[in-house]
Amino acid sequence: MAQKPSIPKGTRDFGAVEMARRNYIFDTIRQVYSLYGFRQIETPAMENLSTLMGKYGEEGDKLLFKILNSGDFNREVSAAEYTEKNAAQLAARFCEKGLRYDLTVPFARYVVQHREELQMPFKRYQIQPVWRADRPQKGRYREFYQCDADVVGSDSLLNEVELMQIVDEVFTRFGIRVCIKINNRKILTGIAEMIGEADKIVDITVAIDKLDKIGLEKVNEELRAVGLSDEAVQKLQPIIALSGSNSEKLETMRQALADSPTGLKGVDEVAFVLQTLQHSNLHNEVELDLTLARGLNYYTGCIFEVKALDVQIGSITGGGRYDNLTGIFGMPGLSGVGISFGADRIYDVLNQLNLYPAATESGVQLLFINFGGAEAAHCLQLAATARQAGIATEVYPDAVKMKKQMAYANAHHVPYVALVGESEMAEGRVALKDMNSGEQCSLTIDEVIARLAAR
Amino acid sequence: MAQKPSIPKGTRDFGAVEMARRNYIFDTIRQVYSLYGFRQIETPAMENLSTLMGKYGEEGDKLLFKILNSGDFNREVSAAEYTEKNAAQLAARFCEKGLRYDLTVPFARYVVQHREELQMPFKRYQIQPVWRADRPQKGRYREFYQCDADVVGSDSLLNEVELMQIVDEVFTRFGIRVCIKINNRKILTGIAEMIGEADKIVDITVAIDKLDKIGLEKVNEELRAVGLSDEAVQKLQPIIALSGSNSEKLETMRQALADSPTGLKGVDEVAFVLQTLQHSNLHNEVELDLTLARGLNYYTGCIFEVKALDVQIGSITGGGRYDNLTGIFGMPGLSGVGISFGADRIYDVLNQLNLYPAATESGVQLLFINFGGAEAAHCLQLAATARQAGIATEVYPDAVKMKKQMAYANAHHVPYVALVGESEMAEGRVALKDMNSGEQCSLTIDEVIARLAAR
Numbered sequence: 001m002a003q004k005p006s007i008p009k010g011t012r013d014f015g016a017v018e019m020a021r022r023n024y025i026f027d028t029i030r031q032v033y034s035l036y037g038f039r040q041i042e043t044p045a046m047e048n049l050s051t052l053m054g055k056y057g058e059e060g061d062k063l064l065f066k067i068l069n070s071g072d073f074n075r076e077v078s079a080a081e082y083t084e085k086n087a088a089q090l091a092a093r094f095c096e097k098g099l100r101y102d103l104t105v106p107f108a109r110y111v112v113q114h115r116e117e118l119q120m121p122f123k124r125y126q127i128q129p130v131w132r133a134d135r136p137q138k139g140r141y142r143e144f145y146q147c148d149a150d151v152v153g154s155d156s157l158l159n160e161v162e163l164m165q166i167v168d169e170v171f172t173r174f175g176i177r178v179c180i181k182i183n184n185r186k187i188l189t190g191i192a193e194m195i196g197e198a199d200k201i202v203d204i205t206v207a208i209d210k211l212d213k214i215g216l217e218k219v220n221e222e223l224r225a226v227g228l229s230d231e232a233v234q235k236l237q238p239i240i241a242l243s244g245s246n247s248e249k250l251e252t253m254r255q256a257l258a259d260s261p262t263g264l265k266g267v268d269e270v271a272f273v274l275q276t277l278q279h280s281n282l283h284n285e286v287e288l289d290l291t292l293a294r295g296l297n298y299y300t301g302c303i304f305e306v307k308a309l310d311v312q313i314g315s316i317t318g319g320g321r322y323d324n325l326t327g328i329f330g331m332p333g334l335s336g337v338g339i340s341f342g343a344d345r346i347y348d349v350l351n352q353l354n355l356y357p358a359a360t361e362s363g364v365q366l367l368f369i370n371f372g373g374a375e376a377a378h379c380l381q382l383a384a385t386a387r388q389a390g391i392a393t394e395v396y397p398d399a400v401k402m403k404k405q406m407a408y409a410n411a412h413h414v415p416y417v418a419l420v421g422e423s424e425m426a427e428g429r430v431a432l433k434d435m436n437s438g439e440q441c442s443l444t445i446d447e448v449i450a451r452l453a454a455r
Numbered sequence: 456m457a458q459k460p461s462i463p464k465g466t467r468d469f470g471a472v473e474m475a476r477r478n479y480i481f482d483t484i485r486q487v488y489s490l491y492g493f494r495q496i497e498t499p500a501m502e503n504l505s506t507l508m509g510k511y512g513e514e515g516d517k518l519l520f521k522i523l524n525s526g527d528f529n530r531e532v533s534a535a536e537y538t539e540k541n542a543a544q545l546a547a548r549f550c551e552k553g554l555r556y557d558l559t560v561p562f563a564r565y566v567v568q569h570r571e572e573l574q575m576p577f578k579r580y581q582i583q584p585v586w587r588a589d590r591p592q593k594g595r596y597r598e599f600y601q602c603d604a605d606v607v608g609s610d611s612l613l614n615e616v617e618l619m620q621i622v623d624e625v626f627t628r629f630g631i632r633v634c635i636k637i638n639n640r641k642i643l644t645g646i647a648e649m650i651g652e653a654d655k656i657v658d659i660t661v662a663i664d665k666l667d668k669i670g671l672e673k674v675n676e677e678l679r680a681v682g683l684s685d686e687a688v689q690k691l692q693p694i695i696a697l698s699g700s701n702s703e704k705l706e707t708m709r710q711a712l713a714d715s716p717t718g719l720k721g722v723d724e725v726a727f728v729l730q731t732l733q734h735s736n737l738h739n740e741v742e743l744d745l746t747l748a749r750g751l752n753y754y755t756g757c758i759f760e761v762k763a764l765d766v767q768i769g770s771i772t773g774g775g776r777y778d779n780l781t782g783i784f785g786m787p788g789l790s791g792v793g794i795s796f797g798a799d800r801i802y803d804v805l806n807q808l809n810l811y812p813a814a815t816e817s818g819v820q821l822l823f824i825n826f827g828g829a830e831a832a833h834c835l836q837l838a839a840t841a842r843q844a845g846i847a848t849e850v851y852p853d854a855v856k857m858k859k860q861m862a863y864a865n866a867h868h869v870p871y872v873a874l875v876g877e878s879e880m881a882e883g884r885v886a887l888k889d890m891n892s893g894e895q896c897s898l899t900i901d902e903v904i905a906r907l908a909a910r
Binding site for chain 1: 468475523613616734839863
């Protein structure tokens with residue numbers, strides 16, 4: 001016997017229950033995106049490597065799955081060249097295409113390629129898998145879905161406001177309590193300017209983030225350890241100790257950044273978004289968090305991140321504004337802002353909190369037991385009638401032992417089983433068994449349909 | 456300026472309108488599959504090459520997209536070996552994974568890998584893209600979706616009957632008139648046995664298929680040209696001239712194949728399926744067609760194919776029974792039967808016949824014009840109210856010229872535009888413009904919602 005087949009490490013099969021749950025997640029996000037006027041697009045799994053390479057840093061290039069050219073891929077690479085070159089150089093000769101690494105770069109490529117057809121501002125959403133040759137580990141996969149929404153071609157902060165509303169609406173629908181954290185790249189730039197250490201901003205935010213855990217003294221030690229002068233550390237004190245309401249924090253920052261026009265602009269942007277959101281009756285709290293510093297090289301304005309309150313897990317959604325996404329493809333000056341829901345982590349949170357609606361996994365509602373011959377043919381017709389009424393129905397295909405057929409119904413949590421033997425067939429009735437209560441009663445097919453439709 | 460980016464040949468981007476249409480197709484198929492108790496699964500885009508290689512013939516192996524191993528993929532291949540080996544052999548050393556080529560082999564792999572968890576009969580459906588390094592041409596892509604449903608673990612011909620019902624239901628929902636063709640591999644085997652030319656069955660069906668076009672004389676000439684004896688050609692005459700109703704054809708075949716137990720079994724199988732279907736009130740005709748010979752090496756029982764009646768295009772759906780799909784993975788004796796809808800061709804047919812329901816592309820229903828400042832903030836709240844009522848709503852993000860905002864509404868076919876200036880805001884009203892009639896009226900937001908919900 002052959003070895004049991006398997007799938008590549010870091011990839012997953014999804015069975016019926018997992019699919020039902022995943023579809024619930026994707027459908028919820030899709031519905032909210034649509035409600036806000038975002039339009040769905042899809043791009044190919046394979047992009048030209050010229051589109052992907054150099055967009056995710058050196059480490060990212062290594063994590064791209066590259067696709068071997070078809071046919072004589074080796075034709076133009078001599079043995080001498082093969083010996084001389086390293087793996088990355090050879091890969092570039094053997095491969096022209098790669099699997100997409102995220103949805104953002106393909107989106108930028110899409111906008112530039114289709115710019116003549118697109119009406120700005122362009123609001124798109126995209127729910128597709130991406131692939132990364134990361135070392136697989138718990139909760140990190142080599143194939144996973146991203147659920148992105150972006151607006152390009154509009155500088156308005158109302159876009160930021162709407163994306164926050166979307167985040168709030170999606171998690172409210174899921175029943176997941178979250179904290180939405182907001183920051184602004186310009187505030188971080190202002191801080192760096194203020195202390196004259198622009199290149200240390202990541203180290204600084206990492207250190208400040210530890211305040212709760214290690215206390216002010218240790219934070220200051222760490223800041224000195226990464227090379228900040230005593231004067232710089234001194235200037236950072238009001239920022240490290242930042243607390244209070246969002247308005248109080250903003251006021252403190254406004255004073256601390258009084259000399260940085262960029263920093264003040266960042267404060268104004270966050271203030272506008274928070275103020276506008278005050279009238280939106282959000283279900284979740286939005287909190288200014290200066291330690292939020294995701295994707296610094298990439299974002300230029302507001303930055304968001306969402307944390308679940310009731311489960312210990314990393315960020316489950318994130319996003320922000322970028323001012324030059326399409327510049328890499330020769331179309332400068334197009335501002336955009338976007339968010340990305342982390343479907344796999346949301347899946348884990350919904351599982352842990354057991355938040356799936358009961359209807360999520362309801363599959364087949366009615367199974368006809370197969371007694372063979374004329375009875376089975378008759379049941380096919382009854383099943384067709386039930387399906388016309390929208391009731392998901394099966395006829396067990398084989399006339400095997402009743403026990404086996406009932407085991408099938410149980411395994412699939414089918415709530416009702418129909419038994420139509422010779423006598424029921426003659427009388428034009430169905431013996432309907434409620435699999436939860438065990439009760440059985442004799443009904444016409446129309447009565448069966450009425451009962452199931454009422455559920 | 457950089458060169459305009461592009462996508463790999465044979466791949467496609469899908470914009471908002473195409474996505475709406477494609478989702479309509481996939482959702483329709485999904486709904487019908489679910490109604491019949493099929494359960495959705497998904498498998499990874501990447502499979503181990505050991506799973507894929509050798510399953511699609513020599514030509515198929517060449518059409519697999521192979522994924523270069525990560526890191527030092529070339530480490531174990533010396534320059535000498537590099538020179539000695541051909542492209543296929545080198546590919547096998549450089550690559551362990553490939554993109555799935557269809558949904559059938561991954562499904563077989565899934566069944567074998569998860570057999571302990573699966574309840575037989577196992578009815579699954581799967582709607583995912585597949586990739587083939589085919590030469591791209593009109594209507595043939597390197598990435599395309601397949602929409603498969605299969606039942607494994609049941610020999611019952613009721614499965615064939617249900618799949619025909621599904622085909623009929625799906626195309627009825629689409630409004631596409633079709634002819635469902637049915638044949639049986641065992642009938643073809645019987646014919647080959649009868650004339651003692653088992654290896655020529657494909658040539659024979661190809662020749663017979665030309666009867667309408669070239670006439671009986673030329674068909675017989677062609678049969679002799681592929682090497683059939685005069686006696687064999689003579690024996691084939693009743694089969695070539697086969698006509699009349701399905702029952703008449705079956706009767707003729709029963710006589711012609713009287714000496715072939717296998718052939719007669721095939722006739723019985725088709726007769727059972729057709730007879731059982733007679734009580735199903737199908738909307739489309741099912742026709743026995745002996746020239747139907749798709750995937751001969753693969754199918755072992757009934758074979759189906761669907762042709763659109765009102766558009767000249769190849770088969771838009773196909774399928775059949777196979778008796779040993781999982782045997783290739785060491786799990787013999789599991790019979791299965793399946794169908795596959797050709798989404799891309801169905802898309803073309805729906806386009807040509809203009810059969811998309813009007814609602815398919817309805818996106819945003821209401822756009823608030825942005826007059827800036829306090830008015831815009833007020834509109835955000837009104838928009839939130841409309842969205843709570845399930846109305847897809849946008850607020851134009853920038854306070855630009857009215858003309859530009861109206862152009863945006865027109866480009867996206869938004870049916871209603873809301874204008875809320877200073878006076879409307881003061882009065883608590885909305886000036887609602889019907890973009891089709893051009894009429895404008897003053898309403899409260901609740902009246903706006905009532906009007907749009909009634910649409």
